[in-house]
Every structure is written in structure tokens, then in C-alpha cells.
Amino acid sequence: MHKVTKRRLLQLALAVDAAGALMPVGVLCAVTRQPQPLLTAVLAGAAWLAVGALKNRYTRDELAGDNAAIPIVWDWLIMLGVLSVVFVAGRVEVSLEVCVLALLPCLALSVVRRKLVHRYLLAVRRRAQALRRALIIGEAGAVDKVCALLAQRTDHEYVVVGSCLVGAEATESALPVLARLVPDADATDAVLDGETVLRCAAELDAELVFVAPGRQLSAARVRCLAWALNDGGRDLAVLPGLIDVSQHRVRLANAAGLTVMHIDHATRRGLPVLLKQATDRLGALLLLVLLSPVFVAVGAAIRLSSTGPVFYWQIRMGQDLRPFRMWKFRTMVVTADLMRPALESANEHDGAMFKIRRDPRVTRVGRLLRRFSLDELPQLFNVLAGHMSLVGPRPPLPEEVERYDAIELRRLSVKPGLTGLWQVSGRSDLSWDETVALDLSYVDNWSYARDIGVLFRTVRAVVDGRGAY
Structure with a gap:
């Protein structure tokens, strides 16, 4: 991260x-x-900053890291404990209820700040800014x-500007070999x-050295090499060869x-999985009740605009290759x-998925329903029945699964x-x-907090409508 950007974010x-x-x-x-309102406020502010500093929330990696809210919640709970001890030891008289209520805004603001910074960094990185030369x-x-792998994505902070190769083997990369x-x-x-490495890093103005053992x-x-880089003031990062393994694992x-x-x-069992199952059933039931007027309106629009039933079902493959009947509008x-067979040649998607941007089979109302993902709402019945989850990989068709290799089949190890x-x-x-x-990233790195994040992001994706056809 650029020094000016780092300082401003800090x-x-x-x-x-x-x-x-x-x-x-x-x-x-x-x-x-x-x-003592002034003393109480100063102690609260000092405690919140101290907990953040002790948990390394103001380091470069944290400021440029992900936008997870759960760590901030834990920090906030730690701060409450710290303040309780300080208030008792310093004989500061303050109502517990008032103090907890007054400290809720700092939790909310820190979470929002973390998410906004993350979004800002993603935007500037796509413009090739706020990057670390490696x-x-x-x-x-x-x-x-x-x-x-690094060139495929723009959501990280690294830009590789050169290499030092071991041996005389030719490289396919366009990077300069120093x-x-x-x-x-x-x-x-x-x-x-x-x-040698320090000289090359200085020549390229690289603050970080990646080592691929x-x-x-x-x-x-x-x-x-680590000793030399430490003495020369350059950061070292060793790539272990793992792909898409979340830090919490x-x-x-x-x-x-x-x-x-x-x-x-x-995670495949235990309390988090039970919590996910409970959230699925209760969430689906609540949404079905709240969205019942939408179901009536959409059903009426479909019946009045075209001949045929309101609902449509397909056989899809669920967890562990168990087929189920999936419902849609x-x-x-x-x-x-x-x-469909006559349209196979017009398929615009690669791999095992069939998609056409201007599919002639879609009705006028159907195009509107797809734009805002309203056609997916009947799948809440599938969630309630236990065939699906609120969050998970896309449910594939049986003919798609027939073309899966062993790696792609792992997508079906969860609902x-x-x-x-x-x-x-x-x-x-x-x-x-x-x-x-x-989908593989979700299967391997699932967490309940990640599910909640996806649910919130779904609202924005539905309004945006990008890729919905």
C-alpha cells in the first residue's frame, strides 16, 4: 500500500x-x-483504541484486509470487559445500561468504516493504485x-514487478528477470x-519479496534470505502453495x-451447522410470510400475461448427488x-452451464422477474423442506452433473x-x-458469518441485476 494511502487510512x-x-x-x-461524563468518555475512547491497537487493527495488513465484522464485535466485547475493570478499580460511577447503550455507536461505526475502507481499496486497486510492489x-x-494466479484477480494488493529465478530454466512470464x-x-x-535479492528489490523499488519454495x-x-531481507528493511512473504484456503482454517x-x-x-458438523440449519428453516418461513403479497402479485402477472401454470419445477441435484424437485415462478x-435442443448452438456460457442472454423462450413478464430474481422466490419452499439452504452453491441440472469432473463434483458436498x-x-x-x-471456495471455507455477509450482499446484487438473464 502506498505510504500516503496508508497514513490517511490510519x-x-x-x-x-x-x-x-x-x-x-x-x-x-x-x-x-x-x-463524571468527561472522564467516562475519555476512558471509553482510550479503551476502544487500546483494544484495537492490541488486536493489531491499525496495522497495514488489517487496514487493507477483509471487511469481516465478527472480529470487531469480539473487540467490542473485550472493551466492555476492560472498561468494567477500569471503572471498578478507579471507582468511576456510571450506569452499566447507559454505558453499553452509549458504546453501541462505536461498534457500528467501526464496522461501517471497515467495510467502506475495504470497498474503497478494491476500487483503487482496480485502477492499479494502492498496490505493493513485489x-x-x-x-x-x-x-x-x-x-x-495473481493476474487473474484485482482484489489483492500485490503487483509483481520482477523476478529472480533459480536455475536456467526459461520462464513464460513477461516479467523482467533481474x-x-x-x-x-x-x-x-x-x-x-x-x-542479489536486495540489489534487485532496490532497483525495482519493491517493498516486498515473494518466495515460492x-x-x-x-x-x-x-x-x-530472510535474515538479509530483515537487515535490508524489505518484507518477506513465503507462498506455501495452498490455493483458496481461508485464514480461519x-x-x-x-x-x-x-x-x-x-x-x-x-466445517460440516457442530454448533455452526445447527445454527445454519435453524436459520435456513426460520428464515425461509419468515420470508414466505412476509413475501406472501409478492407471491400473489407475481402469480397474477404470470397467469394474465401468458398461458400455462404459475410455477415451474425442474429436477436438480442436491447435496451428495441427491435429486430433488426445485420450484420457480x-x-x-x-x-x-x-x-432447448435447437438452441444448444446459441449457448453463450462455457463449461456445463446453459445460458443465453436474449433467450427467445423467456416471456415479457419472465424477463422482468429474472431481472430482479423474483422467479427464485418459490425456492424458499425447498429451503423449508430441507432440500436447499438460504446460502450455498448453485443447484445444477442432472445433465450438467454428468459432465462434471472429480473437482467440480465437490460443489455438491453441501446443500x-x-x-x-x-x-x-x-x-x-x-x-x-x-x-x-x-463454489469451491464456499464449500471449503464456509462459516456462519460468511453466510450472513452473502445474504446482505444479495440485496445489492438483486437491485443491481448484473448477470441476471
Whole structure:
């Protein structure tokens, strides 16, 4: 991240957090005639900033990180505990109810600030701003793979500006190769690695060095490189070779001097899963009741505009390849399934999915329903019946599943969802590979908090309508 951007974001974070705690506490304590409103406000502001600092919320990685709200909630609960101890020890008389109520705004403001900063950084990164220049070191094949993966996405802060390759193997990357390190290094070569890499990093003005370990880049060699980079003031990041593993599944340990990275199992049972199931059933029931007038209006519009039934069902494949009958509002002519073979050549989607932007089978009302995803609402009955979840991968057709490979089949290890990462990330505008990658990310890294985030993002995706056809 650019130094100016980092400084401004840090100043913003500190100002928002301090004001969010100081002002509401001071005002509410004064209005309710608490004995020491100014002291209480100062202690609250100091406690909130101190907890944030101790939890590293103001570091560069945190300021440029994700927008998860759960860590901030935990920080807020810790702050309440800290303040309770301080108030008792300092004999500060303040009503507990007033204090908790006055501290709610700082929680809300910090969450909103975190999300807005995240959104701002995503926007500026797409314009190639607020990026960290990185030099990458490794064997040619590993370097090419890392560069290709980083080039596919714009939601990260790294831009690789050059490489130092181990060995003489040719690279497919267009990056400038500033130096080549000897493949079979002894202790002297390992020390020289550091000098070479520091010189190359300085030449490219790279603040970060990526290391892609391989057969020719031993742990002892990386250790010597880390010493040199530490002394030279350059950051080091080691790429472990893992793809799309969420941070909450990673645990670091130490054994005989080795850094051991434990990858926790994907969540499939326990309290979080029970909570998800309860949310699915209760949420579906509540939405069906609240949206009953919408069901009546949509049903009337379909019957009045075209011949045929209001509802349409298809056999879809659910969790563990169990077929189920999925319900939707009918958006096509009644002969749509018979017309599909003639339209196969017009398919605009790659992979196993069939999509046509201007599908001639879609009715006028159906096009409007698809634009705002109203045709999906009857799937709430599927959620209530346990066939689907509120959030999950897209439910595929049996003929699509027949074309899946072993990796794509993993999408069906959880219940399909009424909404999901596919729906909030562009829907039909995404390629098949992007769709599979999003679904696999959800399957492997699921969390209850992530589900809640997807549900909130769904509202924005429905209003936006991008990729809905």
C-alpha cells in the first residue's frame, strides 16, 4: 500500500474509532446526569483504541484486509470487559445500561468504516493504485504459476514487478528477470542470494519479496534470505502453495524448529451447522410470510400475461448427488424444455452451464422477474423442506452433473443455495471456471458469518441485476 494511502487510512481509522466512542458516551452520560461524563468518555475512547491497537487493527495488513465484522464485535466485547475493570478499580460511577447503550455507536461505526475502507481499496486497486510492489523468487515454473494466479484477480494488493529465478530454466512470464540464482547452493551461495535479492528489490523499488519454495530453494536457503531481507528493511512473504484456503482454517505451530501449518477441516458438523440449519428453516418461513403479497402479485402477472401454470419445477441435484424437485415462478413459454435442443448452438456460457442472454423462450413478464430474481422466490419452499439452504452453491441440472469432473463434483458436498457467491459476484456474466472457483471456495471455507455477509450482499446484487438473464 502506498505510504500516503496508508497514513490517511490510519488517520481515518483512529479518528472514527475515537469519535465513535468519545462523543456518544460523553453526550449520553451528560444527558442522563452521570457523575463524571468527561472522564467516562475519555476512558471509553482510550479503551476502544487500546483494544484495537492490541488486536493489531491499525496495522497495514488489517487496514487493507477483509471487511469481516465478527472480529470487531469480539473487540467490542473485550472493551466492555476492560472498561468494567477500569471503572471498578478507579471507582468511576456510571450506569452499566447507559454505558453499553452509549458504546453501541462505536461498534457500528467501526464496522461501517471497515467495510467502506475495504470497498474503497478494491476500487483503487482496480485502477492499479494502492498496490505493493513485489519481487518474486523461485523456480521458473513456480513463478509462472504464481504470476498467473495473481493476474487473474484485482482484489489483492500485490503487483509483481520482477523476478529472480533459480536455475536456467526459461520462464513464460513477461516479467523482467533481474537475476538468476544458482540451483545447488552452498552456505556461501545462500549469503550471496541475500545481496542479489536486495540489489534487485532496490532497483525495482519493491517493498516486498515473494518466495515460492521449490526443490532448489531449500528451507535453509530461505532462512538466510530472510535474515538479509530483515537487515535490508524489505518484507518477506513465503507462498506455501495452498490455493483458496481461508485464514480461519490455518493454524501455525512449531516443531523441532520447523514452522508447521495446520489446515483445519472444512466445517460440516457442530454448533455452526445447527445454527445454519435453524436459520435456513426460520428464515425461509419468515420470508414466505412476509413475501406472501409478492407471491400473489407475481402469480397474477404470470397467469394474465401468458398461458400455462404459475410455477415451474425442474429436477436438480442436491447435496451428495441427491435429486430433488426445485420450484420457480415460470418465466418461459410452456414448451421451453422442448425448444432447448435447437438452441444448444446459441449457448453463450462455457463449461456445463446453459445460458443465453436474449433467450427467445423467456416471456415479457419472465424477463422482468429474472431481472430482479423474483422467479427464485418459490425456492424458499425447498429451503423449508430441507432440500436447499438460504446460502450455498448453485443447484445444477442432472445433465450438467454428468459432465462434471472429480473437482467440480465437490460443489455438491453441501446443500445448494437460494443465493451464494455466484449470485452476488456477477451470476451469468462469470465464466464456468470462475463459477466453480467461487463454489469451491464456499464449500471449503464456509462459516456462519460468511453466510450472513452473502445474504446482505444479495440485496445489492438483486437491485443491481448484473448477470441476471
